[in-house]
Amino acid sequence: MTVQQPIKTPVLPDAQTVTEVKHWTDTLFSFRVTRPASLRFRSGEFVMIGLLKDDGKPLLRAYSIASPSWDETLEFYSIKVPDGPLTSRLQKIEVGDQVIVRPKPVGTLVTDALLPGKRLWMIATGTGIAPFASLMRDPDVYARYDQVILTHTCRTVDELAFGQDLVDHIPEDPLVGEEAAEKLHYFPTVTQEDFVNRGRITDLMRSGALYDALGTDPLDPAHDRVMICGSMGLNTDVKAILEERGFKEGSNSAPADFVLEKAFVG
Numbered sequence: 535m536t537v538q539q540p541i542k543t544p545v546l547p548d549a550q551t552v553t554e555v556k557h558w559t560d561t562l563f564s565f566r567v568t569r570p571a572s573l574r575f576r577s578g579e580f581v582m583i584g585l586l587k588d589d590g591k592p593l594l595r596a597y598s599i600a601s602p603s604w605d606e607t608l609e610f611y612s613i614k615v616p617d618g619p620l621t622s623r624l625q626k627i628e629v630g631d632q633v634i635v636r637p638k639p640v641g642t643l644v645t646d647a648l649l650p651g652k653r654l655w656m657i658a659t660g661t662g663i664a665p666f667a668s669l670m671r672d673p674d675v676y677a678r679y680d681q682v683i684l685t686h687t688c689r690t691v692d693e694l695a696f697g698q699d700l701v702d703h704i705p706e707d708p709l710v711g712e713e714a715a716e717k718l719h720y721f722p723t724v725t726q727e728d729f730v731n732r733g734r735i736t737d738l739m740r741s742g743a744l745y746d747a748l749g750t751d752p753l754d755p756a757h758d759r760v761m762i763c764g765s766m767g768l769n770t771d772v773k774a775i776l777e778e779r780g781f782k783e784g785s786n787s788a789p790a791d792f793v794l795e796k797a798f799v800g
């Protein structure tokens with residue numbers, strides 16, 4: 535349940551105040567913090583966030599901003615790594631606590647790194663849905679594409695909850711609700727439990743089951759653009775499938791057909 539309390543004034547450099555915390559499972563949570571006045575970012579980018587260590591030095595990690603670029607607060611979606619240097623402590627934050635947010639956004643999961651197209655595919659595993667949580671709430675995405683397809687693969691059904699909740703509520707969004715209701719297609723899959731869609735997204739792409747389920751043509755660089763955010767293995771496997779089909783990898787300086795970013799290192 536989301537709890538709202540009065541906001542304390544930040545006192546540390548780059549410190550922002552936690553305004554909401556929501557625990558989705560034993561291993562996943564999301565939170566919102568106040569937005570630094572100097573922070574301008576493109577939906578899909580990441581920043582360094584963290585906490586002070588006992589020795590007073592900052593412990594920072596890369597985090598995708600899960601809220602869209604127009605939002606007044608910043609949302610993050612986080613794993614809880616047992617014994618993880620940052621997340622073993624970050625998972626205990628409460629409303630009113632302070633989190634360091636370095637206001638220097640970067641990243642390749644941005645519409646600027648893709649050539650114009652008709653369909654945008656956003657392929658995520660685990661916390662890799664975070665940048666797409668930002669993009670799916672950005673009006674620019676619906677202005678650029680006729681269809682936006684989000685696939686999210688997790689081990690268990692409960693790990694889909696953050697994404698499922700966003701998709702369930704997006705029709706009520708005052709900025710993108712109408713367009714999202716028409717253009718956004720959501721394809722959740724689960725690898726380790728019974729579910730309506732089962733299996734790794736790469737297997738479902740190779741077998742064609744993904745396209746059958748969505749009622750779409752297979753991926754085609756003539757009109758499809760793809761963003762990938764997951765484990766190293768997922769990124770490498772989807773990239774191979776795309777390159778076999780003639781897709782070229784893009785970047786901020788040389789936009790092309792697909793872009794990818796690691797959801798974590800390791």
Ligand SMILES: Cc1cc2nc3c(=O)[nH]c(=O)nc-3n(C[C@H](O)[C@H](O)[C@H](O)COP(=O)(O)OP(=O)(O)OC[C@H]3O[C@@H](n4cnc5c(N)ncnc54)[C@H](O)[C@@H]3O)c2cc1C
Nearest residue numbers: 595596597598611612613618619620621661664797798800
């Ligand atoms: C570009 C980029 C964006 C990122 N965005 C996010 C984000 O939005 N949300 C988020 O939770 N993490 C994100 N991460 C990972 C994040 O930077 C940290 O690794 C994570 O918060 C754990 O920190 P830690 O200090 O507790 O453990 P670490 O020492 O950083 O990690 C310990 C081990 O935990 C595993 N691990 C770390 N992060 C994840 C993860 N997200 N999912 C599954 N396994 C993981 C890895 O095996 C890693 O070796 C991102 C990483 C990169 C490179």
